[in-house]
Amino acid sequence: MSATCARAWLCYHARRTPIIFMNRACSLVSCVHALRLRTLELAVLLLLAPLSMTAADRNPFTGDPKAAKAGEFEFRINCAFCHGLGARGGGRGPDLHAQKRHGSSDTDLFQNISNGIAGTAMPANGTNGQGVGMTDEEIWQIITYLRSIEVKAPSQPIGNAVHGKQLFYGDANCSLCHMVEGKGGRVGPDLTGAGGSRTVEALIKSVRNPSQKLAWGLTEPTKEFAQEYETVTVTMPDGKQIKGVTLNEDNFSLQVMDTNEKIHLLEKDKISSIKKSRESLMPVYDNTLLSDQDLHDIIAYLLSVGSK
Amino acid sequence: MSRANDRLHLHALILILIALNVTARGQVTFERLINAAKEPQNWLTYSGDYAGRRFSPLDQINTPNVHSLVAKWVYQTAATGKFETTPLVVDGILYATGQDDRAFALDARTGRPIWLYQRQLPGDIRPCCGRVNRGLAILGDKVFMATLDAHVIALDAKTGNLIWDTSAVDYKNGYSFTLAPLAVRNFIVVGISGGEYGIRGFIDAYDADTGKRKWRFYTVPGPGEPGHDSWEGESWKIGGAPAWITGVYDPATNQLFWPTGNPSPSNRGEGRAGDNLYSNTLLALDADTGKLNWHFQFTKHDEHDWDATQVPIMIDAGGKHLIAQANRNGFFYVVDRTNGKLLSANAYAKTTWSGGKDAEGRAVANKESSPTPEGRTVCPGALGTTNWMSPSFDSQTGLFYVTAREECDIFSTAPQPYEAGHAYYGSAYFPSDKAEPYWGALRAIDPDSGHVKWEFRHISPSWSGVLSTAGGLLFTGDAEGNFIALDAATGKPVWHFQMGGAVYASPMAFAVDGREYVAIAAGSSLYTFGLP
Numbered sequence: 001m002s003a004t005c006a007r008a009w010l011c012y013h014a015r016r017t018p019i020i021f022m023n024r025a026c027s028l029v030s031c032v033h034a035l036r037l038r039t040l041e042l043a044v045l046l047l048l049a050p051l052s053m054t055a056a057d058r059n060p061f062t063g064d065p066k067a068a069k070a071g072e073f074e075f076r077i078n079c080a081f082c083h084g085l086g087a088r089g090g091g092r093g094p095d096l097h098a099q100k101r102h103g104s105s106d107t108d109l110f111q112n113i114s115n116g117i118a119g120t121a122m123p124a125n126g127t128n129g130q131g132v133g134m135t136d137e138e139i140w141q142i143i144t145y146l147r148s149i150e151v152k153a154p155s156q157p158i159g160n161a162v163h164g165k166q167l168f169y170g171d172a173n174c175s176l177c178h179m180v181e182g183k184g185g186r187v188g189p190d191l192t193g194a195g196g197s198r199t200v201e202a203l204i205k206s207v208r209n210p211s212q213k214l215a216w217g218l219t220e221p222t223k224e225f226a227q228e229y230e231t232v233t234v235t236m237p238d239g240k241q242i243k244g245v246t247l248n249e250d251n252f253s254l255q256v257m258d259t260n261e262k263i264h265l266l267e268k269d270k271i272s273s274i275k276k277s278r279e280s281l282m283p284v285y286d287n288t289l290l291s292d293q294d295l296h297d298i299i300a301y302l303l304s305v306g307s308k
Numbered sequence: 309m310s311r312a313n314d315r316l317h318l319h320a321l322i323l324i325l326i327a328l329n330v331t332a333r334g335q336v337t338f339e340r341l342i343n344a345a346k347e348p349q350n351w352l353t354y355s356g357d358y359a360g361r362r363f364s365p366l367d368q369i370n371t372p373n374v375h376s377l378v379a380k381w382v383y384q385t386a387a388t389g390k391f392e393t394t395p396l397v398v399d400g401i402l403y404a405t406g407q408d409d410r411a412f413a414l415d416a417r418t419g420r421p422i423w424l425y426q427r428q429l430p431g432d433i434r435p436c437c438g439r440v441n442r443g444l445a446i447l448g449d450k451v452f453m454a455t456l457d458a459h460v461i462a463l464d465a466k467t468g469n470l471i472w473d474t475s476a477v478d479y480k481n482g483y484s485f486t487l488a489p490l491a492v493r494n495f496i497v498v499g500i501s502g503g504e505y506g507i508r509g510f511i512d513a514y515d516a517d518t519g520k521r522k523w524r525f526y527t528v529p530g531p532g533e534p535g536h537d538s539w540e541g542e543s544w545k546i547g548g549a550p551a552w553i554t555g556v557y558d559p560a561t562n563q564l565f566w567p568t569g570n571p572s573p574s575n576r577g578e579g580r581a582g583d584n585l586y587s588n589t590l591l592a593l594d595a596d597t598g599k600l601n602w603h604f605q606f607t608k609h610d611e612h613d614w615d616a617t618q619v620p621i622m623i624d625a626g627g628k629h630l631i632a633q634a635n636r637n638g639f640f641y642v643v644d645r646t647n648g649k650l651l652s653a654n655a656y657a658k659t660t661w662s663g664g665k666d667a668e669g670r671a672v673a674n675k676e677s678s679p680t681p682e683g684r685t686v687c688p689g690a691l692g693t694t695n696w697m698s699p700s701f702d703s704q705t706g707l708f709y710v711t712a713r714e715e716c717d718i719f720s721t722a723p724q725p726y727e728a729g730h731a732y733y734g735s736a737y738f739p740s741d742k743a744e745p746y747w748g749a750l751r752a753i754d755p756d757s758g759h760v761k762w763e764f765r766h767i768s769p770s771w772s773g774v775l776s777t778a779g780g781l782l783f784t785g786d787a788e789g790n791f792i793a794l795d796a797a798t799g800k801p802v803w804h805f806q807m808g809g810a811v812y813a814s815p816m817a818f819a820v821d822g823r824e825y826v827a828i829a830a831g832s833s834l835y836t837f838g839l840p
Contacts, residue, residue, distance in 0.1 A: 073723075073724050076720070077733055077735070126434070134731075135730070249767055250767065250786065251767055251788065251801075252806075
């Protein structure tokens with residue numbers, strides 16, 4: 001393996017683009033050849049660019065009920081695993097009836113389905129390693145389906161966002177565990193984006209019954225992400241207990257944030273027991289703890305932040 | 309006999325010896341493949357031997373010294389996607405494949421590349437489940453790869469130059485190859501992938517010198533052939549039954565034992581009434597002709613995607629010639645490989661899809677497990693109790709080792725019309741709200757009793773296969789990136805290393821210059837380990 005070859009190997013660009021060289025043994029010739037082809041390919045791409053832009057920009061099925069139906073089946077097969085049946089939100093993926101946090105235009109949706117969303121569990125089309133992926137046509141059918149079930153955001157605000165913010169950082173104690181726009185606690189999820197990606201109903205449910213959606217049973221596509229917010233109690237050999245949320249875990253080690261936000265790095269063969277629970281550390285906020293009106297005010301605050 | 313004649317004979321003998329020596333050094337002959345156990349330093353086929361055991365006779369790394377194991381070198385493919393390869397090693401050179409159909413040869417002592425090959429793939433291939441490849445076959449001076457655009461190709465083992473390139477079938481209709489081919493006699497055997505597209509499955513053999521097809525066995529019988537009446541109407545034409553894992557070969561009877569996958573669509577039986585032969589079946593084929601000698605169907609009229617595409621292992625014990633498979637449907641089968649008769653079938657994980665057995669002892673699906681539009685919870689889940697990751701059999705412990713998954717899912721139907729080249733599952737699946745968290749285990753099964761002797765629990769299901777070695781060890785990986793050595797007798801973990809990427813591959817072992825290495829693909833890297 002020569003240095004030239006190493007360069008040729010690096011020339012090989014990202015997957016899903018036409019692979020135009022290295023179709024034989026690596027050599028100086030193949031690298032030069034490849035570079036020449038790349039220039040050519042670039043020229044061709046530039047010529048075709050306006051055409052392909054249109055293809056990825058416009059939904060050919062807009063408003064077509066037949067395409068929406070086909071899209072519903074595609075959605076069940078490819079998306080429902082995370083986003084839930086009927087796109088109502090699953091353990092991982094948000095409800096897709098409402099505003100989409102990562103862009104709501106047809107082009108945004110097409111891009112997000114095709115390429116995934118960096119920094120989230122949303123994988124690129126065909127890369128979750130389980131399904132076969134979709135054709136462009138099938139992606140447009142799914143977008144047509146999502147449009148057919150879309151619900152416009154209520155024009156009337158659900159509550160008083162200013163009062164909601166006071167509650168969030170004050171009497172309701174939300175900020176002890178949750179952060180919004182960089183301010184607040186760390187034991188629970190950051191809620192800056194929650195109002196933009198979850199429906200009002202989902203937000204109400206997660207306050208009234210926090211354990212319901214505690215993510216368990218994650219599968220490989222989301223496995224790269226830490227198993228956050230799983231409640232865990234670790235007992236040490238001296239009897240001392242650590243209660244908190246799992247940041248990550250493998251067969252031999254465990255990373256826990258306790259309720260005081262201290263991170264514990266633990267080796268499993270040096271602890272006495274690990275007890276996991278499907279009960280969230282978050283208390284159940286029923287009507288006696290938080291009135292409907294106060295809850296609506298807090299959600300109004302989250303919606304106002306999420307829509308920014 | 310005259311003296312002159314004697315001398316002539318002597319010269320001839322010397323020439324033959326020299327020729328043999330040269331052959332032994334440079335060429336991988338069929339005889340070497342049959343006698344793989346005689347050269348434990350090499351790993352000559354996907355499963356390490358024709359029996360499918362994934363067992364290394366090397367014992368330099370063993371239970372007393374395994375705690376000192378260290379990483380020796382790492383090779384990075386610089387590609388994304390699952391890296392599923394099992395390398396081959398021949399006389400100090402390691403040959404493997406990577407994502408997007410690349411192949412490479414490395415100095416097995418250092419990991420330094422000798423050549424690289426990158427397949428020029430069409431933009432519109434749509435293989436199920438990732439742009440993966442599981443490895444090469446080697447025969448003579450060539451290595452062989454089966455590609456995602458459904459070609460079988462031969463590369464020069466010394467340069468990586470393309471020698472021949474044969475299209476097996478049109479990839480546009482959903483066909484692809486992901487498996488490592490198997491070299492037998494002077495030909496290369498492959499099985500097709502594409503059970504998600506309504507293909508008609510087949511197993512092919514190609515002449516190793518020319519790439520010319522020698523025979524094809526269609527895994528879905530055509531009109532007039534036995535088994536054709538196990539399909540409703542025209543459903544056989546899109547009946548699936550792919551054959552996407554490398555089978556095994558019995559030199560004593562010149563038979564291939566090759567397993568097949570799901571009928572299409574995978575989770576909707578409506579429209580394909582009948583047993584749907586030869587889906588989810590173990591086939592015994594005459595290696596020279598591809599003619600069917602016998603078959604054993606694990607799951608009849610499958611509606612849960614119970615692909616039988618797990619490497620079966622030939623076991624000879626007590627004068628019996630057996631073949632055993634830990635099946636995706638949750639049962640461990642032992643079959644008499646002289647006639648295809650089932651000897652035993654025992655569950656080795658939680659199963660709810662079957663409530664009873666037929667007269668032959670085969671697990672039969674119950675009505676309550678049949679998927680509906682609303683969905684029904686069934687165990688094992690959609691990915692099965694195990695999948696394509698290799699099991700291992702260690703004749704020293706007499707145990708069969710397999711990576712198992714404990715998961716239940718909701719199976720639902722999503723009726724869709726067949727369209728050539730488009731996904732054709734007829735189904736969808738979801739995690740069940742009430743389901744326990746998924747977990748996994750490496751399980752040791754006693755083939756005599758069919759019972760699980762011990763298990764090593766994984767906190768989440770693993771996609772790693774298992775290697776057993778004469779050093780009394782098992783090697784496996786996990787979804788969190790650990791490579792783990794265990795005591796083969798007890799399942800106790802004795803060493804682990806965090807590789808930083810999930811494992812979707814099966815380990816193997818080799819030796820160069822008298823030093824043993826264990827290798828595994830993880831993330832986008834190929835790791836090797838040895839003694840300090």
